[in-house]
Amino acid sequence: MKTLVSPGGIEAWHVESDVVPLIAVAFTFEGGSAHDPEDRPGVAQMLARLLDEGAGQYNSDAFQERLAGRAIELSFNAGNDAIGGSLKTLVKHADEAFELMRLALAEPRFDQDAIERVRAQTIAGLRYQQNDPGVMATRRFFEEGFAGHPYGRPTSGTPESVAMITRDDLVAMHRTMITRGRIKIAVVGAISADRLSGLLDKVFGSLPEAQPLPFIEPTSLKQIGSRFVVDLDVPQSVIRFGTQGIAWREPDFIPAYVLNHILGGGAFTSRLFQEVREKRGLAYSVGTSLVSYRSAAMTWGYTATKNERVAECLDVISQEISRLTTDGPSDEELQKAKDYLIGSYALGFDTSTKIAHTMVQIAFEGLGIDYIGRRNALVGAVTQADISKAAERLFGDGRMLTVIAGRPTGL
Template sequence: MNFADTDLAETPVRTKASPAKALPIQTAAGIEAWHVESPVVPMIALAFTFEGGAAQDPEGKSGCAQMLARLLDEGAGDLGSDAFQERLAARAIELSFHAGPDAIGGSLKMLVKHADEAIDLLALALAKPRFDADAIERVRGQVIAGLRYQQNDPGVMASRRFFAEAFAGHAYGRPSSGTIEAVSAITRDDLVAMHAQLLGRGAVKIAAVGAIGAEQLAKSLDRAFGALSEAGGLRAIERTTVGDLGKRVVVDLDVPQSVIRFGMAGVAWRDPDFIPAYVLNHILGGGAFTSRLFQEVREKRGLAYSVGTSLVSHRSAAMTWGYTATKNERVGEAVSVISDEINRLIADGPDDEELQKAKDYLTGSYALGFDTSTKIAHQLVQIAFEGLGMDYIERRNALVSSVTQEDIRRAGARTFADGRMLVVAAGRPIGL
C-alpha cells in the first residue's frame, strides 16, 4: 500500500507480538514506555498521559487544564502558532492534546520517514509552549463561544448539573471545560503554572505502536520527553462518592423533550469487583440493543430512542451513570421504568442464560478495540495509567468469563445498593 505524505489512513494492524505482549522499555533518561513493534505499515502511533487533569484547576478557574491542552500546539519554541501548524501539515503529522478530570494527555501519529520532525515538534509543544497573548485570547474566545452555545443544549446542561449535584463542593463537581466567568479569569501565569505542575516526565505513561524498534524508540522518547522536569506538585484529591441519591433535579429549558441523566454508586477500574460490575452494567444498560433498559424503555414502550448506562472511574470516585431523553410528558414514566428495572435486578439478578450471553459478547467483541495502531496505543496507555499491568489484555477475557452469579450479586450490592438514584432532567419534565 502506498502512503502519500497527506494520507495517514490506517489499515488493521497485524503485529508480530499481540498487544497483550507489548514490551517494556526504559530510556537513558529513565522514561518508561510500552512498545509494540509492527513493521506492516510505515507509520508510528504514540499515546501518552500525564497524571493530573482538570481536578487540579486553580480555585475559581475551572477550565484551566483544558485550555492548557488546547494551547500546547498553538506555538512552541521559536515557532508561532501558524508556523507550528504549517510544519505539522506539511508532513501530515497528527498531533493532539486533551484533558480530563484526572489526566492531561495526547497522541502523535506520523509516517516513519517524518518521525524525526514529528518528535521534535512534540518535544517543543511539551517543554516549550509559547502561550502567546494572541493565541490565549483566540482559544479563550473559542471556549467561551462554545460555553455560550452549550447553555441551550439540554444534554450538556443536564450533565453539568448532574456532576455539580453528585459531587457538590468537590473538584469532580466542577465542569472540566469551565464556566464563562472562570475561563475569563484564567491568566497566562495560571497556564504557565499548570504546565509546570502537570507535565512532568516522572508522571507520564507512554505507549508506542508501529514500525520502530525499541532502541530507536528509546532515543525518540528521550528527545520528546527528556526536557521536562521530573514531576510537578499535584494536590491530593479527596475520595468521594455520589451524593444526593434519591434526589430529583430539574434544569428549566423551554424544549419539547427532556434530557435525563441518572446515577448511583460505582466501582473503580482498579477494584477487584470492577469486572463483575462491568458485566452487570452490560446487562442493565451497557449492551447497545440487548440491555434490559433498551428493551424496556425503547422496544416495549417506545419512550426513548436511546437509553444506556456506563461505569465512570475517576482516581478518587466511581459511579454508575445513565442517560436517556424523552417527551416532557413521559419523563416520569421513563424514570419509573428505569428505577423498576434496577430494582428487579437487585431482587432477582440476571438468569444464567442472560449472564452467559453478556460474557460471550464482552469477550468476543474485545478484540475490536485493537484493530489499528492508534487504538492499540490508546488502549495500552489507559491500562498503564490505571496500573492494571502489562498482561491485563491477556487476562481480561478470562476475568470476564469467570464472573459468577455470586460476583454479580456482590457487584450489584455495591453499585445499586437500595436502588436510589440521583436524577437530573433538563427541559420541562412532567411527573419527575
C-alpha cells in the same frame, strides 16, 4: 508488547509492528482539571488546547504548517485526572514528528494572540451550550453529585471563569503537570526499541522532574435519592441518572462491567434498551456506563423522552434496576453478555492508535502490562454470585441521583 526503559530512564510500553509504516504514540500525565484553581475552572482544558498553538521558534500558524506539511497528527486533551495527547506519523517523518511533540510539551509559547483566540472560542462554545439540555443536565448532575469537590466543577469552565484565566495560570499549570515523573507512554508501530529509546529521551527526558500534586480527597456520589430539574423550554426532557460505582482498579470491577452490559451498556441487547425503547417507545436511546476516576467512581445513565413521559420512563428504569438487583440475570443472559464482551474485545485493537490509547489507559490505571492477556479470562470467570455482589454495591436500595433538563410533567 514489552516494557522499554530508555537510557535516560523514560519508561514506555512498546509494540513493534512493521505491518504499516506508521508510528502511533499515546501518553498521559497524572493531574488534570481537578487541579484547576477553585475560582478558575477550565485552566487544564485551555492548556491542552494551547500546547500546539505555537512552540519553540514556531508561532501557531508556522507550527500547524509543519504538522500539515508532513501529515503529522498531534493532539492534546484534558480530563478530571489527566492531561494527555497522541501522535501519529509516517515512519519517514518520525524525527520531525517527535521534535514537534517535544516542542509542544517542553516549549509551548502561550502567545497572547493564541490565548485570546482560544479563550474566545471556548467562551462562545460555553455560551452556546447553555441552551443544550444534554450539557446542562450533565453539568447540574456533577454539581449536585460532587458538590464541594473538584469533580463538581465544570471541566471546561464557565464563560466567567475562562475570561479570568491568565497566561500566568497556564504557565503555572504547565510547569506543575507536564513533567517526566508522572507520565505513562505507549508506542505502537514500525520502530525499533533502540530508535524509540533515543526519541523518548529527546522528547520526555527534557521535561522537569515532578513535584507532589495537591491531594484530591476521595469521594462518592452525593444526593442519591434526589431529583433536580433544570428548567428549559424544550419539548423533550434530557435525563441523567446515577448511582455508586466501582473503580477499574478494584477486584469487583469486572463483575460490575458485565452487570452494566446487561443493564444498559449492551446497546440493542440491554434490558433498558428493550424495556424503555423497544417495548414502550419512550426514548430513542438509553444506556449506562461505569465511570472510574482517580478519587471517585459511579454508574452513570442517560436518556431523553417527551416531557409528559418522564415519570413513566424513570419508573421503568428504577423497576429494571430493582429487578436485576433482586433476581439477577438468567444464566443464559449472563453467558450471552460474557460471550459478547469476550468476543468483541479484539475489535478495539484494529488500529495502531486504538492499541496505543488502550495500552496507555491500562498503564495509567496501574493494571499491569499483562492485563490485555488476562482480561477475557477475568470476564469469563464471572459468576452469578459475583453479579449479585456487584449489584448490591452499585445499586443498593435502588435510589438514584436524577437530573432532568426540560419541563417534565407528572413527577
